[in-house]
Amino acid sequence: MSDEIQVGATFHKKRVGKHIAMVEGPPPTAPERAKGRLPRITRYMALAIYYEDLIRQGHVYDYAEIATLGHVTRARVTQIMNLRLLAPSIQEQLLSLSRIISGRVEWSLRDFQTIALEQDWRKQQERWSSISRL
Numbered sequence: 001m002s003d004e005i006q007v008g009a010t011f012h013k014k015r016v017g018k019h020i021a022m023v024e025g026p027p028p029t030a031p032e033r034a035k036g037r038l039p040r041i042t043r044y045m046a047l048a049i050y051y052e053d054l055i056r057q058g059h060v061y062d063y064a065e066i067a068t069l070g071h072v073t074r075a076r077v078t079q080i081m082n083l084r085l086l087a088p089s090i091q092e093q094l095l096s097l098s099r100i101i102s103g104r105v106e107w108s109l110r111d112f113q114t115i116a117l118e119q120d121w122r123k124q125q126e127r128w129s130s131i132s133r134l
Contacts, residue, residue: 036099087121
């Protein structure tokens with residue numbers, strides 16, 4: 001009879017500061033990435049909210065500074081920021097659009113410029129309803 005004992009363990013490398021350490025256990029797995037991509041109009045809406053927050057917190061001074069930092073024209077920043085003039089219910093709907101698996105969404109930033117410049121939110125909602133049924 002043998003006095004041998006066998007022990008099994010799994011280790012993986014983990015960066016700790018500047019060093020790499022051996023850590024017991026299986027390596028962590030990355031969370032599964034959602035399939036598809038967000039519609040461009042959804043990304044623009046989120047960007048408008050982010051830009052507004054940057055201005056409010058004083059990180060940037062105005063649209064011109066955002067345009068310079070983002071390597072886009074001031075006109076493009078204004079178009080994106082016009083999305084903040086939409087009724088809150090429309091903004092919410094834009095942010096919650098489903099991911100695109102294939103193909104394209106039929107709306108562009110241009111489609112929302114005339115809607116955003118309408119001051120009455122009820123009229124905005126009517127226009128949005130007419131193009132969202134396409």
